[in-house]
């Protein structure tokens with residue numbers, strides 16, 4: 001077991017990088033090393049993240065492979081494309097660091113999916129950082145692959161919510177994954193902190209706005225990939241995200257047909273079996289209570305519920321996460337702990353902030 005390791009965070013001025021630093025500050029074994037950015041290089045971190053008081057006076061360095069390479073762990077919280085480039089440079093420099101990519105560059109296995117949805121050359125796939133994911137072909141969870149990983153592709157936040165909601169039904173043969181409908185309410189921090197007109201307060205406050213509708217969202221192939229890994233033979237997914245005027249949080253409502261011959265009364269047992277005491281960060285709520293984003297804000301936690309709409313013949317599965325914690329930085333810390341041989345829960349809490 002490796003203890004006390006150094007971590008560099010690239011993209012430290014952004015939302016994902018900042019959340020990573022918030023979690024690392026309370027990780028007992030992590031020593032925070034280089035903090036890098038792009039246009040913000042040379043500026044103090046506190047200009048971007050005044051809430052990270054112990055680090056506020058630290059100066060941001062440029063995102064240079066030489067600055068990152070000497071660390072035990074490198075976290076890449078960069079836009080798509082930038083992380084593939086920098087990780088290739090780290091590899092070429094012979095860096096032994098564990099690299100955690102919070103971006104999408106190394107999530108998809110199928111190059112055609114990548115090219116269709118991201119429009120650039122595929123950089124290859126890394127072990128996928130969702131420890132709770134069911135791997136039907138081995139009967140194990142994804143955490144087993146992460147224990148051996150030196151590279152980790154941290155999942156997309158919407159993907160985590162949809163996957164955790166529905167995978168028990170897919171793996172248990174309860175639902176037909178050939179007709180999945182997912183509607184998500186998503187908070188603004190998921191879009192990052194760069195300026196976009198539709199994210200201005202005057203446009204966003206008091207507004208609900210769908211985006212990337214009708215099968216165009218980049219998370220569609222990633223969700224399909226996860227559901228296939230969980231055991232689905234055929235996946236057809238209709239996915240609609242809706243921006244909601246909250247800073248953090250995703251609430252995914254996912255429905256799929258109940259398979260013929262499955263008794264509605266037996267459905268909950270599949271979710272209980274999947275998310276029992278063995279999953280420290282997924283909480284199946286008591287029957288009749290519903291996930292909400294407030295109950296997971298700031299926590300590395302997914303709140304899940306399942307019910308059967310007998311009139312429609314569909315299973316309704318819901319999941320709430322904080323996009324910046326279980327949706328990004330918390331998943332990265334879970335994966336890092338596994339890859340370093342630490343307890344998966346080290347430095348993480350399921351306790352949120354409310355109201």
Ligand SMILES: NC(=O)C1=CN([C@@H]2O[C@H](COP(=O)(O)OP(=O)(O)OC[C@H]3O[C@@H](n4cnc5c(N)ncnc54)[C@H](OP(=O)(O)O)[C@@H]3O)[C@@H](O)[C@H]2O)C=CC1
Nearest residue numbers: 011013014015016037038039040077078103157190192193
């Ligand atoms: N926000 C979220 O909920 C989630 C985000 N992610 C992923 O994490 C990554 C970061 O997202 P997020 O923090 O939201 O984005 P932000 O826009 O908030 O931050 C982006 C960061 O990357 C830096 N950066 C921008 N361009 C470059 C470049 N060419 N080279 C080096 N650094 C660069 C920025 O530096 P500077 O400030 O100097 O410009 C900033 O530090 C993305 O890939 C995103 O998709 C994944 C899951 C959820």
Ligand SMILES: CC(=O)N[C@@H](CCC(=O)OP(=O)(O)O)C(=O)O
Nearest residue numbers: 103104156157158186187190191
């Ligand atoms: C509100 C908003 O725009 N959210 C983002 C979530 C981004 C995310 O999860 O990250 P990746 O881009 O790394 O996949 C979206 O839906 O695209």
